[in-house]
Amino acid sequence: MSDKLRLEVAKLLHDNAKLSLESIAKMLGEPLETIAQTVTELEEEKVILRYSAVVNWDKLETNQVTAVIDVRVLPQREVGFDAIAKKIYRFDEVKSVSLMSGGFDLQVIVEGRDIREVSRFVSEKLATIENVTGTTTHFLLKTYKSDGVIFDDTDGERRLMITP
Amino acid sequence: MSSLYDRLSPVVVNLPPSGIRRFFDLANQMQDVISLGVGEPDFVTPWHIREACMYSLEQGYTTYTSNRGLPELCAEIANYLTKFNLAYDPASEIMVTVGGSEAIDIALRMLVCAGDEVLIPAPTYVSYRPCALLAGAVPIDVPTHAEDQFRLTADALEGAITPNSKVLVLCFPNNPTGATMSKEDLERIANVAIKHDLFVVSDEIYAELTYDGKHTSIASLEGMKERTVVISGMSKAFAMTGWRIGYVAAPAPLLSAMLKIHQYTIMCASNMAQRAALEALRNGESEMERMVESYDRRRRLIVQGFNEIGLTCHEPKGAFYAFPDIRSSGLSSEAFAERLLREQGVAVVPGNVFGETGEGFVRCSYATSVELIEQALERIRTFLESLR
Numbered sequence: 001m002s003d004k005l006r007l008e009v010a011k012l013l014h015d016n017a018k019l020s021l022e023s024i025a026k027m028l029g030e031p032l033e034t035i036a037q038t039v040t041e042l043e044e045e046k047v048i049l050r051y052s053a054v055v056n057w058d059k060l061e062t063n064q065v066t067a068v069i070d071v072r073v074l075p076q077r078e079v080g081f082d083a084i085a086k087k088i089y090r091f092d093e094v095k096s097v098s099l100m101s102g103g104f105d106l107q108v109i110v111e112g113r114d115i116r117e118v119s120r121f122v123s124e125k126l127a128t129i130e131n132v133t134g135t136t137t138h139f140l141l142k143t144y145k146s147d148g149v150i151f152d153d154t155d156g157e158r159r160l161m162i163t164p
Numbered sequence: 165m166s167s168l169y170d171r172l173s174p175v176v177v178n179l180p181p182s183g184i185r186r187f188f189d190l191a192n193q194m195q196d197v198i199s200l201g202v203g204e205p206d207f208v209t210p211w212h213i214r215e216a217c218m219y220s221l222e223q224g225y226t227t228y229t230s231n232r233g234l235p236e237l238c239a240e241i242a243n244y245l246t247k248f249n250l251a252y253d254p255a256s257e258i259m260v261t262v263g264g265s266e267a268i269d270i271a272l273r274m275l276v277c278a279g280d281e282v283l284i285p286a287p288t289y290v291s292y293r294p295c296a297l298l299a300g301a302v303p304i305d306v307p308t309h310a311e312d313q314f315r316l317t318a319d320a321l322e323g324a325i326t327p328n329s330k331v332l333v334l335c336f337p338n339n340p341t342g343a344t345m346s347k348e349d350l351e352r353i354a355n356v357a358i359k360h361d362l363f364v365v366s367d368e369i370y371a372e373l374t375y376d377g378k379h380t381s382i383a384s385l386e387g388m389k390e391r392t393v394v395i396s397g398m399s400k401a402f403a404m405t406g407w408r409i410g411y412v413a414a415p416a417p418l419l420s421a422m423l424k425i426h427q428y429t430i431m432c433a434s435n436m437a438q439r440a441a442l443e444a445l446r447n448g449e450s451e452m453e454r455m456v457e458s459y460d461r462r463r464r465l466i467v468q469g470f471n472e473i474g475l476t477c478h479e480p481k482g483a484f485y486a487f488p489d490i491r492s493s494g495l496s497s498e499a500f501a502e503r504l505l506r507e508q509g510v511a512v513v514p515g516n517v518f519g520e521t522g523e524g525f526v527r528c529s530y531a532t533s534v535e536l537i538e539q540a541l542e543r544i545r546t547f548l549e550s551l552r
Contacts, residue, residue: 012461019534023465023534026464026469028461028464161197161199162184162188162191162199162202162513163203164184164289164291164513
């Protein structure tokens with residue numbers, strides 16, 4: 001499969017994971033078998049890891065809190081940041097870990113049932129990992145836009161029903 | 165009441181009302197309508213363009229601009245047009261208009277005298293005919309056909325020419341058929357235009373929405389710039405329909421003639437909208453390409469969808485309209501569109517409103533979401549089955 005096709009299929013599914021293989025095939029002008037094969041490949045190669053929904057949790061009854069934590073670490077010989085990142089991302093509470101350029105090294109997103117749970121995780125688990133030299137915890141207050149989706153979008157259909 | 169009407173200009177009194185109006189009223193009375201009848205992008209103008217307009221207001225740019233438009237916008241338009249191998253002097257050959265619509269009106273008013281014939285390939289956008297009539301000219305339909313993918317052929321054009329023929333109006337990529345003209349197609353038309361000394365008004369508002377190869381402007385062909393008025397604008401490419409910013413590019417003598425009409429009737433296009441257009445042309449290319457890619461995918465989806473449910477649909481190579489052949493339903497375009505709307509709640513535009521040869525077809529805009537296109541196709545399938 002061409003890299004371009006793989007990229008196009010991945011982008012379409014990223015935008016809308018509910019698109020059927022038939023629709024994708026038509027939209028890209030490719031045979032259905034080619035698209036089915038491409039999606040299977042993307043899944044098997046773990047390019048596509050999961051199909052999930054973008055959810056506005058603020059609209060659901062939940063006390064869940066999210067913290068974005070800047071973590072500074074001492075990189076280790078040979079394995080650099082990867083070994084420490086691995087120690088961090090193994091925790092189920094940790095939803096994402098990324099290596100960053102700039103003033104800190106790892107950005108860690110943690111979810112917990114309440115503030116106490118997240119605080120305990122940071123002070124007892126995260127901060128005590130060897131070579132972690134400092135953490136700054138930011139609690140997420142409100143999400144306005146995530147993964148390209150505006151949560152409070154008021155852009156409805158404003159066009160006239162029929163125009164020349 | 166009628167006596168008052170009788171005292172009005174007969175040209176206006178006799179002008180037929182838009183054939184779309186009836187469907188608009190009907191669709192508006194109904195609930196749960198999926199509209200494939202909208203002739204504009206389904207994107208909101210990209211934010212950076214809207215933001216540039218707001219900034220211009222903060223800066224107090226609320227005055228008139230020069231008649232021909234902001235000089236920096238004219239310069240940016242000239243620069244943009246080089247993309248289509250067009251070379252125009254921004255100071256004397258370009259003017260900003262209130263949408264492509266104003267440009268159509270003033271171009272025809274400039275070119276024709278009473279009784280001149282304006283050749284209009286049809287089916288096509290609904291404004292050319294009335295504008296020609298209002299200018300005192302005689303509009304002549306030049307038929308295009310599904311067999312030729314609704315491209316204009318030199319033979320059809322030759323067949324319509326009389327000693328009174330003066331102007332040829334081109335609209336490619338075409339609303340409603342989605343037809344485009346290749347360079348070779350246009351060369352054959354250019355030869356006829358030169359042979360019969362015709363002016364050409366080339367409405368290229370959908371130029372960016374060309375999916376198969378690159379758009380060619382007839383004005384870029386040998387011997388054509390001097391007899392062509394190129395019309396385009398921001399509406400379709402940059403999702404800026406409501407801003408009403410179009411432009412014309414033409415040789416200086418033609419442009420200065422149009423400028424006279426424009427300065428006495430319009431004065432200038434809106435200052436803030438011109439500033440938004442400036443931002444669009446300077447920094448809008450990548451957003452525009454993203455939108456074009458999105459239309460292209462939906463184009464393939466709807467065309468295959470129509471063919472699958474038994475409506476033959478030629479492949480539209482441009483714009484954002486599919487123009488399926490509905491003759492197999494046994495209904496006229498008007499009856500098909502009206503019953504489809506009443507019985508299944510899908511709004512389409514009957515092809516005959518765009519000219520006689522549009523009869524037997526309906527225009528379906530695919531500038532709507534994938535989900536709605538798929539639902540609309542399902543409803544049309546149900547409608548077709550109910551006719552059997």
